Structure formats: structure tokens, C-alpha cells
Amino acid sequence: KAGVTQTPRYLIKTRGQQVTLSCSPISGHRSVSWYQQTPGQGLQFLFEYFSETQRNKGNFPGRFSGRQFSNSRSEMNVSTLELGDSALYLCASSPFGTGELFFGEGSRLTVL
Amino acid sequence: KQEVTQIPAALSVPEGENLVLNCSFTDSAIYNLQWFRQDPGKGLTSLLLIQSSQREQTSGRLNASLDKSSGRSTLYIAASQPGDSATYLCAVSTTGYSTLTFGKGTMLLVSP
Numbered sequence: 677k678a679g680v681t682q683t684p685r686y687l688i689k690t691r692g693q694q695v696t697l698s699c700s701p702i703s704g705h706r707s708v709s710w711y712q713q714t715p716g717q718g719l720q721f722l723f724e725y726f727s728e729t730q731r732n733k734g735n736f737p738g739r740f741s742g743r744q745f746s747n748s749r750s751e752m753n754v755s756t757l758e759l760g761d762s763a764l765y766l767c768a769s770s771p772f773g774t775g776e777l778f779f780g781e782g783s784r785l786t787v788l
Numbered sequence: 789k790q791e792v793t794q795i796p797a798a799l800s801v802p803e804g805e806n807l808v809l810n811c812s813f814t815d816s817a818i819y820n821l822q823w824f825r826q827d828p829g830k831g832l833t834s835l836l837l838i839q840s841s842q843r844e845q846t847s848g849r850l851n852a853s854l855d856k857s858s859g860r861s862t863l864y865i866a867a868s869q870p871g872d873s874a875t876y877l878c879a880v881s882t883t884g885y886s887t888l889t890f891g892k893g894t895m896l897l898v899s900p
Contacts, residue, residue: 768886
């Protein structure tokens with residue numbers, strides 16, 4: 677069974693641009709969540725989607741948004757990029773009812 | 789607000805030693821606790837999941853315990869190997885959904 681797939685793996689953007697990251701969950705998993713990892717703050721929860729509905733949202737500005745499609749694939753978007761948005765963005769999927777998360781390899785975003 | 793602390797922040801041991809990593813959390817009303825491993829530049833690999841009703845879980849050379857009343861969990865690694873070198877992260881869920889609160893991790897180095 678394929679794991680969680682994130683694309684792109686690496687990307688470089690400049691301040692003010694926007695970026696869209698994609699995540700394909702493990703087959704059968706309907707919950708997808710997103711996390712930001714930085715050296716200073718560690719891993720922080722961004723948001724979670726279940727059956728195309730945002731179920732929970734972390735404490736991030738409105739520039740960070742996401743969505744989930746009917747096939748459970750998810751995207752997150754960051755608009756008006758700032759230098760501080762440079763981070764590893766991790767996506768995780770979870771099978772219904774277990775609470776266990778399985779993470780992808782992440783998308784490393786560098787903002788110049 | 790849930791806070792997770794991991795001690796020590798870094799640990800260096802010779803191959804073959806048994807070792808214990810510690811995790812503490814401030815709110816004992818957790819749904820589950822999960823231990824992850826992260827290799828440099830990679831995503832997270834799930835090691836063990838302990839539901840709130842459980843006291844411990846074992847997988848191979850790994851054993852994780854949970855004491856909800858004291859807000860503590862330990863990850864025991866037996867007969868450590870150089871391949872165990874990685875950062876180990878503890879995360880708790882208070883909702884049963886995919887909103888995890890992570891510790892900052894313990895960076896483990898096992899020398900041959």
C-alpha cells in the first residue's frame with residue numbers, strides 16, 4: 677500500500693508570491709492534516725480535513741488555507757509569502773477511528 | 789493549553805546500550821499518545837501508538853509506556869544500534885482527531 681505522497685518535495689519562492697502544496701493520503705484514509713515544522717517552533721498543527729470539511733484549525737493567519745477533494749486528496753495554499761514561512765510542511769493521513777497518523781516526506785519551502 | 793516536553797534534548801550513547809527517552813504533558817485528558825522517529829530532512833515515521841486506556845505498547849526493541857495520571861510517557865530502546873540514530877518525537881492528542889501537540893524531540897546518536 678502506497679504511503680502518503682506530497683508534491684512538490686522542494687520549492688523556492690520569493691516574498692509576496694503564493695504557493696500550493698499537494699498531498700495524497702494512504703488509500704482508504706479520509707482524514708488529512710497538515711503541520712508546519714521549523715527549527716524554532718518545532719511541529720505545529722495547521723488544519724485537518726475529513727470528508728472535504730475542515731474539522732479543526734490551528735493558530736495560523738488566514739494566509740494559510742487548505743481544502744480536501746472528494747478523493748481525499750488535499751491541498752494547502754499560502755498566499756503573500758513571508759520569509760518566516762520557510763519550513764518543512766508535512767501532511768498526514770489517518771484511518772477512521774484510530775487516531776494514528778501516518779506522515780509523508782514533506783514539502784520543503786524556502787522563501788527568499 | 790496542552791504542552792509537551794521531551795527530555796533530554798540530545799543523547800549520545802555507544803552501540804548496545806539500553807536507553808530511555810522521556811515525554812511529559814501538562815493536560816492528562818489525552819485521547820492517545822504517539823511516538824515518531826524523524827531522520828534528517830525526512831518525514832515522520834510512526835513507531836508506537838498508545839491509546840489512553842493502555843499502559844504500554846511494544847514493537848520489536850521498542851517499548852513505550854504511558855502514565856496518564858502523572859502526565860508521562862517513556863520510550864525504551866533496547867540494545868541500541870547506529871541505525872537508531874534519529875530524532876524521536878512524542879505527540880499527544882486530546883480530541884481523537886488528527887490535532888497533535890508535539891514535543892521538540894530528542895536527538896539520539898548511537899555510535900558504533
